[in-house]
Every structure is written in structure tokens, then in C-alpha cells.
Amino acid sequence: MKKLSIIIPVYNIEKYIIECLKSIDVYNESEVEVIIVNDGSTDSSEKMILEYIVDKAAFKYIYQANKGLSGARNTGIKASRGEYLFFLDGDDKLCKNAIENLMKSGILNSPTEIIISRYKEFSDIDNHITEGPDLEVLSYDRPFDFYDTFVNKGKNWISAWSCIVKRSFILNNDLLFKEEILHEDELWVLQIFAKANKLKLNNNLIYQYRTNRKGSIMENITSKHLLDKLNICNEVYSIVTPDNRHIINSRIRSLMLSVILSLIYLDDEQVIKEIEARFWDTRKYLKTREGLSLYLCSCFGLHPLVRIVRILRRR
Numbered sequence: 088m089k090k091l092s093i094i095i096p097v098y099n100i101e102k103y104i105i106e107c108l109k110s111i112d113v114y115n116e117s118e119v120e121v122i123i124v125n126d127g128s129t130d131s132s133e134k135m136i137l138e139y140i141v142d143k144a145a146f147k148y149i150y151q152a153n154k155g156l157s158g159a160r161n162t163g164i165k166a167s168r169g170e171y172l173f174f175l176d177g178d179d180k181l182c183k184n185a186i187e188n189l190m191k192s193g194i195l196n197s198p199t200e201i202i203i204s205r206y207k208e209f210s211d212i213d214n215h216i217t218e219g220p221d222l223e224v225l226s227y228d229r230p231f232d233f234y235d236t237f238v239n240k241g242k243n244w245i246s247a248w249s250c251i252v253k254r255s256f257i258l259n260n261d262l263l264f265k266e267e268i269l270h271e272d273e274l275w276v277l278q279i280f281a282k283a284n285k286l287k288l289n290n291n292l293i294y295q296y297r298t299n300r301k302g303s304i305m306e307n308i309t310s311k312h313l314l315d316k317l318n319i320c321n322e323v324y325s326i327v328t329p330d331n332r333h334i335i336n337s338r339i340r341s342l343m344l345s346v347i348l349s350l351i352y353l354d355d356e357q358v359i360k361e362i363e364a365r366f367w368d369t370r371k372y373l374k375t376r377e378g379l380s381l382y383l384c385s386c387f388g389l390h391p392l393v394r395i396v397r398i399l400r401r402r
Contacts, residue, residue, distance in 0.1 A: 088168055088169070088170055089117075089118055089119060089120050089167075089168045089169040089170070090118040090119065090169060090170055090171065090190065090195055091118065091119045091120075091169045091170070091171050091172075091173060091186070091189075091190070091195060091251075092119075092120050092121075092122060092163075092167035092168060092169030092171070092172050092173065092254070093111060093119065093120070093121045093122065093173045093175050093186075094122050094124065094160060094163030094164065094167065094172060094173070094174050094175070095107065095108075095121065095122065095123045095124065095163070095175050095176070095177050096124050096126055096156055096159030096160055096163065096176065096177060097123060097124065097125045097126060097128060097132050097136065097159070097177040098125075098126045098127065098128050098132075098153070098156075098159070098177075099128045099129060099130045099132060100128075100130075100132060100177045100178045101128075101130045101131040101132045101135055103177060103178040103179075103297070104132055104135055104136060104177050104178075105135055105139055106180055107175065107176075107177050107178065107179060107180050108121075108123075108136070108139055108140070108146075109139075109180075110180035110181040110182075110183075110185075110295070111175075111181055111186065112181075112183075112184055112185065112186050112187050113143075113145040113186065114186045114187040114190055115190065116144055116145040118190065119145060119169075119186060119190070120145055120146075120147060120167070120168060120169060121145055121146045121147065122147045122149065122163045122166055122167055123136055123140070123146065123147065123148050123149065123177075124149045124151065124159040124160070124162045124163045124166075125148070125149065125150045125151070126151060126153050126154060126155070126156070126158065126159040127150075127151065127152050127153030127154075132177075133150065136148060147166070149162060149163070149166060154266060155266060155267060156264075156271060157263075157264035157265060157266040157267070157268070157271045158264075158266045158267075160174060160247070160264050161263045161264055161266065164254070164257060164258075164263060167254060169254060170195070170253065170254060170255075171195055171202070171251050171252065171253055171254065172251070172252050172253075172254050172257065173251045174247045174248050174250070175248060175294075176248055176296075178297050179248065179294065179295055179296050179297050180295045180297075181293065181294060181295065182207065182292045182293055182294065182295055185291075185292075185293045185294070188291050188293075189204070189251075189289070189291065189293060192289065192291065194287055194289050195251075197287055198285060199253070199285040199286060199287040200230075200252065200253045200256040200279075200282075200283045200284065200285050200286070201230060201250055201251070201252055201253075201256075201279060201280070201283050201285070201286045201287070202250070202251040202252075202286075202287045202288075202289055203222065203233070203237075203245065203249055203250060203251075203286065203287075203288050203289065204222075204249070204251065204288075204289040204290075204291060204292075204293040204294065205218070205219045205220075205221075205222055205289070205290055205291060205292045205293065205294075206218075206219040206248075206249065206292065206293065206294040206295065206296055207219065207292055207294070207295045207296065208295075208296045208297075208298050209295055209296070209297060209298070210297075210298050210299050211297050211298065211299045212299045218292065219243070219292075220237075220241065220243055221290065222288040222289070222290045223288070223290045225237065225288065227286070229284075229286075230280050230283040230284070230285070230286040231280050231281065231327075231331050231334055233280075233286055233288075234276075234277075234280045234334065235334045235337070238338065239334060239337040239338060239341070245276050246272045246276065246296075247264075247271075247272045247275060247276065248294055248296065249276075249294070250276065250279065251289075252279060256279075256282070256283070257279075260282045262275070262278055262279055262282065268315045268318065268319070269311055269312050269315045270312065270315050270316055270319060273316070273319050273323075273342065274319045274322060274323060277323045277326070277327075277335070277338065278323070278326060281323075281326050281327050281328075281331065308349045308352055308353075310353060310355070310358040310361070310362065312349065313346045313349055313350060313353075313362050314361070314362060314365060316342050316343075316345065316346050317342075317343070317346060317362070317365045317366060317368075317369045318365075319342065320339045320342050320343065320369045321368070321369055323335055323338070323339070324339065339369070343366065343369060346362070346366065350362060
């Protein structure tokens, strides 16, 4: 068995994929494998990948008909042989010597289910770099306590690429990514934290996340983005124990507020009504009226509030 499997989903990212692959220092082919899953790309991604990996034994290439990001990651999970899995998006890249530093740190030899590492964000427009928060200053008793401190109270975020996860933990708990939804990381991260008993923090900078990319799946907000966020709110509420419910409620509030803020950019009245109905179905889980926007929705209703905000924006 390999120590680490790096899983890279690819869909029409010919502009970025070689930069991504070049950032991977395999370090030791006997311990590290790189699984590239081409999710039905129609550009030159496949040609570029195959030319790059032709003499690289650690790289494995898989082509499949388009299933979306979740489907590509799941294919990579099933094909992997690593004790730990690391998800690298094909339009991002790793920090210099990231894998070598990770392997030499010994953290992959510790008995843990999830490892969280530091990251950088860099702009695709001007390459401006921002480093993620220092993890050494954080304390926690359980994985969900870390999530509460880091995300809910720290206003940071955790994505699939933030997590190095034990493969057996994913398979034994049926923690594959849910397919055919957007914001799949929101659901998956909460699911793994709800199941995990052990978490380790790695303060080394490992990942570089690209922001402001044109053509990104998250660039244009659609009704599906908002409906999927509300569906995730409904789904995550059922996966936690009562002692973690306050943590989930905080995240649900945040997701619902983001739906409200995004809704003002939609013009289809029928779609707004559909989202409004789903919104109220989701809100029944919340026991309080925390958050100004949620409170205003309680007073005026979501649909009138959207019209009010649009009038204010036109001014």
C-alpha cells in the first residue's frame, strides 16, 4: 500500500493543469501516487496531461464521461491505493516541496483520520498571495470543536483540499462525495467531521488555492447553487448528535445568509418563489432568530426583502 494518494479531478482546465502537475514533488514513488481523473474534458487537457506524465511512473491517468467534481473525486478514491488521500484541484497547485515536507514531518504515521494543513490563496488576476491562519494557536478537544473554532467563530473555511483523510475512514463510513450537487465540499466536510474521532493539525504551508479564476464553476451564481445550499442545510442537520447541533446550526445560518445575499442577483420570479419555499422549510431547524437578515426575513418574508434590497441597490 502507498502512504499517500493525490487525487486530481480535471475538466477543461488546459490553461492550468500543467502548472498544477509541475508543482507536485512525488518525492518517493514507492510511497506516493498521483491519480488524475479526466472528467470528460473537451479541450486539450487530455493531450497535455498524457504528454507530461509519459515517463512518470507515479502518475496514473483515468478518463471518464462527465460526472461532475464529486464523481471525479469518487472515481479517484476507488482507484487509490494510499493509506491517506489528498484532494488537489487541477486549477490549483502545491507549495514548493509540499509533499516532501509532509512525508518527512511524520504526521502520516500518526493514528488520525483527518489532517488539516495551512494553505495560501493567490489571485489569478495579479498573483497576490494571502496565507491562511496559523494553526498552532488553535486548541480543541474534538474534531467538531476545531470546526466550530476555525469556521464558525474564526470565519475561515475548510474545503476538501484542506483535508488529508484516511482512506479506510472514508470507505468504512461510506463518506464518498455526493454527486450531482454544487457546494459538495460543504456537505462532505461536515460529514467527515461528524464521524471523525481524531484530528491532527499540520502548520506547514501545503496548498495554493487559486482565486478569481474566470470560468470557475463558482463564478456565476445560479438557482441550482442556492437550492443545493439549502438542500445541504437540510441534509447535514440529520447527521449530527444533539451535543453538536449548535455547531451545525451556526453553519446552517451562515449558508442561509449567503443564499439571501446571492438571491438579489436572480431575476426569475418563479425561481425566487421556489427558493423562498425551500428557505422556510430549512429555517424550521433553527431555534433562534440570530442574524439580522434571518430576523428581517421573519418579519417581512424573503420575497419582499429581495425587492427592498433591489430598490436600495438601484439607488
